[in-house]
Amino acid sequence: MPNRRKSVRFAWLLAGVIALLALGACTQPAAPAAEPAAAEPAAAEPATAEPEAEEPAAAEAPVGDWYTQELVDAPWINVCTDTPPRQGGTVTAATADGAMQGENWISRSSTNDEFIFSQLIDLGMNGTDILPDVATSWDVSEDGLTYTYHLRDDVLFHDGVQLTAADIKWTIEMFWHPDTGAGVRTTLPLFAIVGTDEFGANEADEISGVQVLDDFTVQITLKEPRADFFYGMGGMNIFPKHIFEGIAYADLQESEAALTGIIGSGPFKLAEFEPDQYYILEAHEDYYKGRPYLDRLIFRIGLDSVASWMPGLEAGEIQTGNMVNGPDRLRVEEDEGLTVVGAPLPGAMAIWPNHDRFPDKRVLQALIMGVDREAIVKGIYGEGQALVYDYHNIDPNGEWISPDIPEYPYDPEAAKQLLADAGWDSDKELQFVTYYQSELDRRVTAAMQQFWSDIGVKVNIEHMDGPTFVTRFYEEADFDLGYGCCGVASPFEYPRYTCGNMFPAGYNGSRYCNEKVDEMVQQSMVAPDPAERKRLWYELSEITNEEMLHLTMFQQDRRYAISSDVCNYQFRQWTNIMWPETNPHTWYLRE
Numbered sequence: 350m351p352n353r354r355k356s357v358r359f360a361w362l363l364a365g366v367i368a369l370l371a372l373g374a375c376t377q378p379a380a381p382a383a384e385p386a387a388a389e390p391a392a393a394e395p396a397t398a399e400p401e402a403e404e405p406a407a408a409e410a411p412v413g414d415w416y417t418q419e420l421v422d423a424p425w426i427n428v429c430t431d432t433p434p435r436q437g438g439t440v441t442a443a444t445a446d447g448a449m450q451g452e453n454w455i456s457r458s459s460t461n462d463e464f465i466f467s468q469l470i471d472l473g474m475n476g477t478d479i480l481p482d483v484a485t486s487w488d489v490s491e492d493g494l495t496y497t498y499h500l501r502d503d504v505l506f507h508d509g510v511q512l513t514a515a516d517i518k519w520t521i522e523m524f525w526h527p528d529t530g531a532g533v534r535t536t537l538p539l540f541a542i543v544g545t546d547e548f549g550a551n552e553a554d555e556i557s558g559v560q561v562l563d564d565f566t567v568q569i570t571l572k573e574p575r576a577d578f579f580y581g582m583g584g585m586n587i588f589p590k591h592i593f594e595g596i597a598y599a600d601l602q603e604s605e606a607a608l609t610g611i612i613g614s615g616p617f618k619l620a621e622f623e624p625d626q627y628y629i630l631e632a633h634e635d636y637y638k639g640r641p642y643l644d645r646l647i648f649r650i651g652l653d654s655v656a657s658w659m660p661g662l663e664a665g666e667i668q669t670g671n672m673v674n675g676p677d678r679l680r681v682e683e684d685e686g687l688t689v690v691g692a693p694l695p696g697a698m699a700i701w702p703n704h705d706r707f708p709d710k711r712v713l714q715a716l717i718m719g720v721d722r723e724a725i726v727k728g729i730y731g732e733g734q735a736l737v738y739d740y741h742n743i744d745p746n747g748e749w750i751s752p753d754i755p756e757y758p759y760d761p762e763a764a765k766q767l768l769a770d771a772g773w774d775s776d777k778e779l780q781f782v783t784y785y786q787s788e789l790d791r792r793v794t795a796a797m798q799q800f801w802s803d804i805g806v807k808v809n810i811e812h813m814d815g816p817t818f819v820t821r822f823y824e825e826a827d828f829d830l831g832y833g834c835c836g837v838a839s840p841f842e843y844p845r846y847t848c849g850n851m852f853p854a855g856y857n858g859s860r861y862c863n864e865k866v867d868e869m870v871q872q873s874m875v876a877p878d879p880a881e882r883k884r885l886w887y888e889l890s891e892i893t894n895e896e897m898l899h900l901t902m903f904q905q906d907r908r909y910a911i912s913s914d915v916c917n918y919q920f921r922q923w924t925n926i927m928w929p930e931t932n933p934h935t936w937y938l939r940e
Contacts, residue, residue, distance in 0.1 A: 429916035438938040443658030454611040466586035466613040493574030500565040507618035514567035519590035528598035538581035577841035616934035642937035670910035691908035696835025700900035701859040713897035715767035719804040751887035778807040783832035784818040914939040
């Protein structure tokens with residue numbers, strides 16, 4: 350009998366990669382669209398995306414016709430090679446999600462909630478490819494300023510009302526208006542749209558750069574060409590105008606519609622909600638990609654620690670757990686009824702310094718050179734669960750990184766010399782804050798603390814919950830070092846760390862500010878010549894590497910623990926997304 354865990358890694362998608370079945374009757378949901386090859390978003394060149402061909406629906410077929418060995422071995426998908434897709438069943442998920450713990454669906458689910466919401470466009474598994482979703486195609490003007498999105502005409506909200514271009518316009522305006530208080534305001538590139546300044550200042554009743562041409566065509570005009578616009582808009586959830594219209598922006602997050610009455614157009618709809626305990630989603634029968642295989646999903650809120658959900662997963666009471674690392678991951682991998690699904694972080698676990706408190710960057714250079722990152726990876730994470738980025742201080746995962754950036758290897762003697770040169774006071778104690786609270790993360794940070802002690806730096810570590818961290822790190826800036834995910838993994842993330850994007854204007858929590866960097870970031874976003882953008886990105890990586898924008902520690906291989914009976918479960922590990930799971934309408938239960 351084959352190893353059961355080896356037979357469970359796939360998503361019954363990527364039909365362009367797999368030769369799926371050429372079938373007739375549409376009796377099952379269609380498979381998700383194939384992902385195109387990665388390509389750099391164009392800045393000012395005309396582009397048109399054509400609708401992808403409708404894919405054949407699943408039907409009765411011999412076992413084994415819907416997968417390839419390549420995808421069986423893919424770590425981010427769970428395939429059941431012995432059971433074809435089938436309808437019915439309930440999956441219970443343990444989630445540390447704070448969606449209903451002092452938050453609401455507007456504040457929590459602005460991007461990539463593929464359970465309740467659909468998106469204008471979507472991003473591929475690599476986080477950069479642009480895929481159709483509600484928008485089936487788009488045109489970009491020759492000057493790179495005008496984007497025209499052509500929408501599907503068969504998308505229904507959960508209450509049966511048709512989704513139109515007016516909902517796209519309303520969603521953008523809702524997110525952008527400062528009274529709404531949605532954090533996505535500073536992460537989506539909405540500021541680039543014509544009319545956002547006037548609308549945000551209450552000097553206009555609408556964002557003039559977003560125009561409804563007809564029910565299924567929306568046009569967005571930018572102030573200037575931006576290479577990151579497509580990338581930045583990927584995954585924006587669409588909210589229903591007819592539900593929220595008439596409610597003041599300042600009252601939206603406290604409205605029943607944003608709490609217990611949320612309506613989207615995604616594959617599942619909210620059926621029941623018990624604050625701070627659970628919420629239940631039921632299949633959206635009229636979902637435009639086809640009714641989900643599963644009947645319902647139950648999310649149990651607040652199961653933060655492995656100890657709180659692992660027994661339930663092992664007993665079969667819970668089907669999808671949370672992230673596991675270290676010995677907990679080995680425990681799951683040794684259980685024939687369980688498996689792990691995931692992928693490496695696109696960025697690295699990083700330490701974000703409060704740059705206001707480190708005028709001499711040699712101190713930060715000493716801190717990174719004083720930690721034996723390789724020892725932590727091997728001794729605490731374990732084989733294959735993390736890696737060190739060649740000792741660069743920026744994530745060298747793409748061609749946008751300069752080949753000339755220096756390395757910062759473990760060298761305690763050199764670190765001590767840097768501290769001496771900077772006149773470091775060995776009696777000073779640094780305040781280190783993090784929202785990671787697992788036993789593994791406590792061991793990792795304790796190891797850092799010891800390494801720093803060895804070079805003469807005292808560090809006080811505080812592990813705290815997410816809201817407390819947000820207050821300390823962003824609102825109060827009451828910290829020296831903040832530890833979390835993730836380092837800059839794309840040049841399109843640089844705008845977040847500009848001088849004008851410090852909290853509360855934005856989420857530059859580390860308070861990094863270099864006016865030259867700001868200027869180059871702006872130039873790189875509008876430069877029409879890819880070679881010029883690359884030159885600017887090279888220089889940006891060299892400067893931020895030297896100035897310690899962040900201290901790159903290690904890249905985690907993040908895996909979620911699930912029952913091997915949850916087929917087609919897919920885990921998309923990006924930075925800055927709310928929900929790592931994707932394509933939940935294709936999940937099904939093994940017979």
